[in-house]
Amino acid sequence: MGMYIVYFAIIMLLPLYAQMKVKSTYKKFAKVPAEKGMTGAQVARHILDQHGLSDVRVVPTQGILADHYNPATKTVALSEDNYYNSSIAGIAVAAHEVGHALQHAEAYSFLTLRAKLVPVANISSNLSWVFVMIGIFSSMSGMLLLGIALLAAGVVFQIVTLPVEFDASKRAMNEVVSLGIIGNNEERAARKVLNAAAMTYVAAAAVAVLELVRLILIYTGMNNSDD
Template identity: 55%
Template sequence: MLGYLIYFALLMIIPLWAQSKVKNTYKKYSKVMNSNMVTGAQVARKILDDNGLYHVTIEETKGTLSDHYDPRKKTVRLSTDNFHGYSAAAAAIAAHEVGHAIQDAESYAFLRFRHSLVPIAGFGDKMSFIFIIAGIFLQATNLILIGVIFMSFAVLFQLVTLPVEFDASNRAMNQLVSSGIIRNNEERQTKKVLNAAALTYVAAALVAVAELIRFASMFLLANDE
């Protein structure tokens, strides 16, 4: 029983800790202005243009830290604070999302692979627990196995997301430095913002792997009985 409590506590604590780290880091560096006094939208536009991605548009989107790149519409969407903001955080996040646009333009392998996983990963994420719970109540190991297989696709998606996000952050740093948007004393601040954001993906992957291992072990134990 203690083992189960520790397991579930970790599943809750790790994501909450990662989210708290991101929010606190973002809050801190959203109050620090970048030396060139350029908005997140201006940062995104400059890096896009420097890489010949004139066709990629930039839009403002609602919410906080709702920034993302839409590969279907070739659009970088920045939350209001980052779209209009002059902060170090806004510059870092804008550059990161443009990193995804550059990946898309270069047909980055992991990004293409992640896109191919979206339909089955989404389906697996929704259906896996239904099959697993049904299998437990009906004592049907075949249903548990189906649930574990579906879950494995969702976990694979989380794992493939890691190199995609880390690569986008590396591209962001390189672009910010080479374009002169940030100076030497600002590199440390930018890395802190990018690293904090990466923690959420690492935490999500760890939780997903832990859940998969737990349910796979459950299937193996049930199958041996």
């Protein structure tokens, strides 16, 4: 019983902590103006132009931390605060999203793989728990196994996402430093923003793996009881 309490505490608290960390870190450094005074939009455009990616658009989007890169439309969408304002947080986030555009332009292997997994992950995430619940409550190990297999596809997607995000952050730091967008005394703050954001993906992957392991143990126990 104690083990289950610890397990559920981990899968509930880990993502919550990661979200709180990224929000608090972003909020802190969103109030710190960048020395060069470049807005997120200017940073994104500058890095893209340096790589000859004039076909990638940079646009504002509503919402807080709604920043993303859309490979289908070749669009870097930045939250309005990051798009229009100059802050360490805004620069870090903008450079990170441009990092995805650079990955796309280079056909970065993990990004390509993740794109192929998106439709599979979307379907599996919607169906997996249906089969899992049917399997558990009806003691049908075959249905549970099908649910586990579908869930595993989603776990693979979460794991593949990690190198994609880490690489985008690495590219972001390389660009803002090499292009002189931030000063030496601003590097640590920019890294804190990027590291906090990365924690959300690590937490999501960790929870997904733990849940998959738990279901595999249930399936194993179910089969052992049938022997």
